[in-house]
Amino acid sequence: GQNIDQPTEMTATEGAIVQINCTYQTSGFNGLFWYQQHAGEAPTFLSYNVLDGLEEKGRFSSFLSRSKGYSYLLLKELQMKDSASYLCAVRSGGSYIPTFGRGTSLIVHP
């Protein structure tokens, strides 16, 4: 099985930078996803990492270290609309279906 761990809740100030961490234990790692989910809505895809390093997409960046079983999602220039749950999902073995973590609820305040 897989064990995916991320903080339950984080708060940050509008305009600031926040880093959401995700650690995982799995065999046959085959990719890590980050999704954003607003309350009562479906998740939307943010990023996909399969190799070590940093992937940057505008205000959002995602980092992966396979040897450490660790990833983070970095959000810059926070906006109020970034308040949401951020889900880390890991794919492993021969399956193309990722397993989701519990999500980190991010609250952005003025």
Add this chain to the structure above:
Amino acid sequence: GAVVSQHPSRVICKSGTSVKIECRSLDFQATTMFWYRQFPKKSLMLMATSNEGSKATYEQGVEKDKFLINHASLTLSTLTVTSAHPEDSSFYICSAKNFGEQETQYFGPGTRLLVL
């Protein structure tokens, strides 16, 4: 981007009745669709993988006779919660994989089910 719709978005039903939820890929063909269940402040739990034209693959612990899945076409999968009970109340989300894209699944907006 690819769009997935779900209908209904919200349903309230009496205990013992059956509820059907539809998941449609609007602008692409989805050979594979997934059904998830999510409790408040909990993770998405995969219930089953639905393949067009074949039987669904259910995750361990999911009753296939209670959660009937039909994937009759490349753009439609349905989940029927049979003889619903209050403990079936949850947020049900479907997602679909575009045949040509290996890394991304597109999620529907979800269906909130409340069983009284």
